[in-house]
Amino acid sequence: MISRRQTLGLFGAAASVALLPSIRPARAAVATTFRIGWQKNGVLALANRKGALEKRLADRGISVEWSEFTSGPPLLEALGAGALDFGATGDVPPLFAQAANGNLLYVGLYKGSPEGSAILVRKDSPIQSLADLKGKKLAFKRGSSAHNVAVKALRKGGLKPEDVQQIDLAPPDAAAAFKTGSIDAWSIWDPYLAIAEADPDTRILATARGIVDSYSFFLANGDFTKANPQVITDVIDELAKVGKVAQSDLDDTTTALAQLTGVPADVTRITLTRPGADLGSVSTITDDAVAYQQGLADEFYALGIVPKKLKIGDVVWHQKAS
CATH class of the missing domain: 3.40.190.10 (Periplasmic binding protein-like II)
Structure with missing residues (x-):
């Protein structure tokens, strides 16, 4: 971990x-x-x-x-x-x-690999589907590839970007916020994704597979x-x-x-x-x-x-x- x-x-x-x-x-x-x-x-x-x-x-x-x-x-x-x-x-x-x-x-x-980008939540999070992100704090670096994954994943879940609280954080800051629970979900790419994924308290909500190239x-x-x-x-x-x-x-x-x-x-x-x-x-x-x-x-x-x-x-x- x-x-x-x-x-x-x-x-x-x-x-x-x-x-x-x-x-x-x-x-x-x-x-x-x-x-x-x-x-x-x-x-x-x-x-x-x-x-x-x-x-x-x-x-x-x-x-x-x-x-x-x-x-x-x-x-x-x-x-x-x-x-x-x-x-x-x-x-x-x-x-x-x-x-x-x-x-x-x-x-x-x-x-x-599309699996090299994903939206993460904590293992014990009540968020079980992309639709459950509504009203939640979703972090990503604005203008990064994670921004695209977030937008298209929300659409797949029947949501629009304005349906969530968009938190603009660079990967190191987002990693800390995710660890402490001050954000609900995090859209991120490798190697930050792989690092977070190694923590048993982290769960992948959705990868970019089928969402973006x-x-x-x-x-x-x-x-x-x-x-x-x-x-x-x-x-x-x-x-x-x-x-x-x-x-x-x-x-x-x-x-x-x-x-x-x-x-x-x-x-x-x-x-x-x-x-x-x-x-x-x-x-x-x-x-x-x-x-x-x-x-x-x-x-x-x-x-x-x-x-x-x-x-x-x-x-x-x-x-x-x-």
Whole structure:
């Protein structure tokens, strides 16, 4: 069982890293550094652990800088403002970043397991169905993929977002609130989900299976991408290689991620072996992914969550055209 103290120790300190020391302007020149925003999961975390991108870009004379974030919204805020060149998030953060006129482009993707996102309640909670969430305190990070899971799960339960008390909390704060019972339910993703799930007093109310597709996206600063298209091409290619190797040897991958994140190996392995999880699924943007994001953007605009209509195709990078 992971205690509140351990959870905050593993992830709480990362929140401060999101406050970058300065916002440097986006660069329209040939790069000498490649600035990455990352979270403690997925292929990007493994590339960090193994120094794969450093090795791939060394011949170009490009060094790599890493800044850690606990969720996608602040990561993309930094990327869109030019403080980062590249990063990975779930499906919702890019919508808010695009709506805020952030200077970013979709450049790649990978798909995870729908079981890697879920809505949690306490084991002794009277909440037994999604419909029972009516009037309850449901926590999630606004603008994150958990926001999408919450919206669609509520709809599946016959509810609207306004039928619950929506509590905007970053994962470390939500973990503490969930542990103390100050919120009734929590929409969250791995590895936070797996950590909470290891507590016998936690119960999964619903996973994202059958509710949302599990897309994660690689995004890059628009000016950087236009000036350095081959760097982006190389990085996506290298991440695909890292993912395939990682998927072929889950024992080594589990050890590597556990050492990087501080999450116990048995919990880490759960995240890697959920149905449909595939670290080797890295690719450039597909038409299906664009259609998925467009549908999500239209839905969130109709609900008044995103402030304006978005055209996802306007911010998709096509490698051949570059």
